[in-house]
Amino acid sequence: MSTPSVAPETAQRSLPLLPEAAADSLAAMLGDEPVSRARLMREVLALAARLPEGRPLLNLCSSRYQFALGLLAGICRGNLSLLPNSLAEGNIAALRERHPDLLCLSDQGSMPFDLPGLHVPARDPGGPTPEMPLIPDDRLVACVFTSGSTGQPQAHLKRFGKLVRNVHSQADCLRALTGPGFSVLGTVPFQHMYGLESTVLLPLFGGGVLAAAKPFFPGDVADTLARLPVPRVLVTTPYHLRNLLESGTPVAPLACVMSATAPLAVELARQAESSLGAPLMEIYGSTETGQIATRRPTGGDAWTLHEGIRLHQGAEDLSQVEGGHVEQPQTLGDIVEKLDERRFRLVGRHADMINIAGKRSSIAFLNHILLAIEGVRDGAFCLPREGEAARLAAFVVAPGLRAAEITAALRPHVDAAFLPRPIVFLDRLPRNATGKIMAADMQALIARHIPASDHDAKA
Template sequence: MAERIAIEQLLSQGRPARFPVALRDGAALGFEDFEVRVAGWRAAFAARDGRRWALYFEDTFEFAAAMLGAWHACKCVYLPSDIQPATLERLRGEVDGFAGDVPATLEPLAFREGPLGWAALVSQVKNLVVYTSGSSGEPVAIFKHLGQLTREVDTLANLFDARLGDESRILATVSHQHIYGLLFRVLWPLTSGHPFLARALPYPEELLAVLETGPAALIASPAHLKRLPESLDWSRGRPHLHAVFSSGGPLPTEALHACRTLLGQAPMEVYGSSETGGIAWRQRAQDDALGWTVMPGLEVQLNDEALAVRSPHLPDDGWFQTEDRARLLPQGFELLGRKDRLLKLEEKRVSLSAMERSLVAGGLLREARVVPLREGLRTTLAVVACPTDSGAKHLAEGGKRALNQALREQLAREFEPSVLPRRFRYLEAMPVNSQGKSTEAALTALFDSRRPPLRVLEHTAERAVLSVETPASLPQFQGHFPEKPLLPGVAQIEWAIQWGQELFALPPRFLRMEVVKFQQLIVPETLLTVELTWTPAKGSLHFKYTSATGTHGSGRVLFGEVQG
């Protein structure tokens, strides 16, 4: 097993020139390649004023080199989760410059011959800012110093190095722009000597192909693990898969069972947050209800039923209060859901968390989120839910109205009629962002008046058929055209993308559209059948709108992974 080197001493101590750091397009990139690239980035950062620099890279090797180069130039690295225009605009007020896959940014300088002169990094300096979306979706900056990262990486190595063995490569479906990906995909491999793949593997077909080539560990998220297609022959890669890790959100029971069956093992689940770092872990090899084991060196306690933690992964030795309810066990704890979210509605205090627990306990839903909607001067409640098989049967036999009524009757046993939810949306899976979280903003968007009523008639990992109503009240018909309302083509494309994101594991980055055709006009009150076909290997979402009169529109939308 390779010698472990703390990130502070990685460059000053070094490794042999050809020691593999990363793999790109089948070729190994050695430590000498890495050192030269870090030196180029260090020179580039040192030549520029300002200490705060935002980094965003598609290539993980280049990202790691730029981050180490920035740290060795005494800069503080900011890690945005995406490079959408709104994100970049917000960052311009927080940082002094950008490096990576953003136009008009810093570039590394050419390496000049001579001694590199590496000094050890200082552990106590705050040199990293990560962002967490929280429940509202608004990004919150979290400052960390290098010592926190080093201690957490050391914890991971002590817990999991032996499981990986000497030859495992690190494969990932998650981004290094978030703390989970940064720790597991970059810092832990660098310090323990495990080569990492320089690109993410968002598609199962790609993952399986790489797995077949040799020993590996997979850094994944629940969003990816719950969409493993049974159609692939996972037995070809199973012997090479030494470990699977999952973090960023709860791993659903059905995803756990799929991993056991398809991958031949249960994932190592890691519980924590951007603020706290890792807190606990578990591997549910047989027991679905297995509790969480506290990581070495950490302490936990309950305050008003919510978990508090004291940890070397925190900036100080004080207690950090989480919002997660828990029950303590001899070796750890059991999580009981988020602490009650209280809302005053119709002059009554309502626990949204309690309402969610009640909805799931009824057996018709496997997952439910209650969100407040502001409608004029009133606030009402809405439910976004994923039905169980029993709930889906209820939906198929009686329609949406019947399931809505069954859930309202169920809630009426515990909640007053005036606070019961008025609107419902049923999905195959909750919408998640690149951090694997369902934000309130994304859930609220599902109740936009621009969204038409629909039912899911068929749904597999790569195909869905929807029945879509087009009432005359839809805003898309307004003003297009005054004499004869028609559904614009852009609305058809917008709907196809939105539904594709809800039904399939689409990469979040829109690339382009191809062969888009609109053959027949869609007028109000047309009952549409929409067929969506997702081809992961090509990143292609094909859509087709038909009705009793024939085909109305079709086309392809291409997606790529978020840069990072």
């Protein structure tokens, strides 16, 4: 894993680190403990004073609040925060090789991976309310990595001003549903671009309240939400949302639910809005672009671009976005249909498009049909091998169902060329914290459960 070279700053203007707010206004919740804006800034600047200027940071804090302290302190001090998609030893070793002076930030008792580092406490040093720092808007502040769900993770640098503009667009969309002020709780990891934007930067830069907790199980999500001030916003994924709804756990009133990382079935969106009593806003974006569009799935399939983002369609189903907070023109990984200057429809993902017997479909579409089958708790199509004998297979978590029943349920909606064979039943799928299945994990499943000779025989 490598990171791009860091160019020197050429700042022409500066922005305040955080938007204007009263010193005693609520900035975060540490469990049941409220944190004021003044305390947050005292902790940020105390940590910034301890950082060696310009040294790259590996922020491994497990608390969302302490992670935010480390990120903001690095922004103040001019330290680039490296946010790898995985903490596998190989990834960390690659970062250390690229950045020999890497400094770890942690809220644990000892430094992970035997890295040199600093402990990040959650403790108010006291004193007067500090003056808000001004940050060059083109300061490089973070290096985020793609998830690896379609191949090797790629690094992308983010500048302070672009991140602020990104979050302001998101906050404008959110406030249309919640009104002013909101508490944000996320079930997604905050090192991931979606989690970084929506559970850390959105409350910090958008005038909300950051929740330090990172619950996973439905009961923990409900318990944490109940302790947050209203209006409450839940930032989640289709996978986590499905688990919450299937658990039947009562949830405190919500003002909005946000979802991203995978296409959301309209049926699941309707169920969520009905059960949770809140509008569901779906986010479209990527690590490369950040969040660039939103939609309410129950209101239609069209996405609306954030202000300033421009979409261009080219040949061979390739589309490009630029403008707004997008660092540089980016080719989308998805096939989209442009409806007008602000709206588009999602057709499928380039990496998901398959052609079997002269017929074309999308893995994402097929997964959507599979997950809509009653009794299927989780599932994913795959293409074990390509070529003339190519045939799809599927891994499913569906206690009580047989393969013939799943095939029968798929047949009215899926061309016979795309019916999976074999269907492999598992107790669980190896989804990561954002609900995705990494390319390497899918290949491992194929190697373990669908030997080439067996697949050739079935094809």
